[in-house]
Amino acid sequence: MDNVIIAENLSLSYKENETIISKATFSIEAGNFVFITGASGSGKSTLLKSFYGAIEPRQGQLVVGGTKMNRISSSKLNLLRRHIGIVFQDYKLIKEWTIEKNVMLPLIISGYTGDVSGSQVQKLLGHVKLTHQAGKYPQELSGGEQQRVAMARALAHNPILILADEPTGNLDEYSSSVIWNLLEGASTQLKATVIVVTHHIPEGLTIPFKHYHIEFGTINEIV
């Protein structure tokens, strides 16, 4: 299996004299389902940000989907991000757009035509049980529903890599189970690599997964 993510002596920080992740070396194979855990402020989200290029490596090397993330150009980064689906704890939906258009966003960016993107969006809204809410705006939906929309958006363009930052952190049990089912489905059916940053690994997952734990800036695989 090819590696989707390769990190060698990777150090991450926001300021010069600070270290959040220190000299981490690890790799994540394509199709893996990976959990990254750690205490608050341990650097889980920072590590996830480095995977989609929101923070550049301070030292060492990071390769995501075959693209070197060190001093990456904006055009290369845009190209890479079109193959990544991201789910945030605060949903990050465009409030001026309808639910349908929000889900369509990655398809619009990838240049899909109206018919193709329309049917894909309808299918995904069906999966997240929000077909009847398609014409509404994010602020008209509950937190759980908004996160399901964000999940549908992350899957819309059949990404090779799905990154989720505390995707069920604020959700009720029903919405959480929908999100975990979709993430499992993305891994098993779409063969996407799924990386989830979370405080707690949910019980009852039916698929095998890898578990990395971050403590004091170092990343350890828990076997």
Place this chain on the structure above:
Amino acid sequence: MKSFKNHISLIIALFTVLASVQIYVAVDRSIAAYESHLKNDYSVIVVASKNLTPIELKAMSSMIDRSESISTAQVLERLKGEMAPKNLELLRLTLPKFYRLYLSRFPTPSEIAQLQKRLERNAAIERVEGFSQTHDTVYKLMLLFKDVVQIFSIAIAAVTSLLILKEMRLWQFQHAQRMNIMALFGAPVWLRSAVLFRLAIVDAIIATSILCLAFFLIDHYGYLSMQLKEIGIRVQLFNFVDDAIRSLIIALSVSIALTLTIVLVHHEEE
């Protein structure tokens, strides 16, 4: 409603810019028309010892548009009863020739002085009267008016620039979230900012249309045209082809520059 508010604030700012430019243009046109009006009324009087032809007079300066001889017959007619015919005839023969010179444009005070010197160099010319004091007062008054309008336009432009800057910051805040989200999914810069550019272009067109309508109404039904006509000035305050095109270009340039600044200044959220 929110979308309308987004539009209206930029439309007002753009309209103010366009209106200040158009007012300046209209005043400039009125002054040019008034200058032409003054030019027709203004003339230089020349007293010569011998007859001078219009060609001779015109050759003395390129500023001279045309000349006419001032007849002395009326003066002599008035003196007929008071003087003996012999003396009157002597007076007629010794009386100098008077000419009125019309100029091609309304001259500056220094141009009058130069013209006066040039004419006086001719041996046949005894005296030149440029009525410089009256001319100076009118000319200086006109310059003062021009300066006041210029200062007024600059002041409006400065205030509007501040208004646009404020609007820019507001736009940046309003659109930053959407642009960030689009960037997270790999949208290129042009796609992220497409909405902003569309908004800017639409607002520029709306602001220009409002300006055209406002000035069309002022020009055709306004009190201003009547006032100008009363002082002998006929001027088109708004030219639908030239002014509309210029206004549209200014509005598009300002709004696109504003949008470009927002796009270039925008930093992606980490």
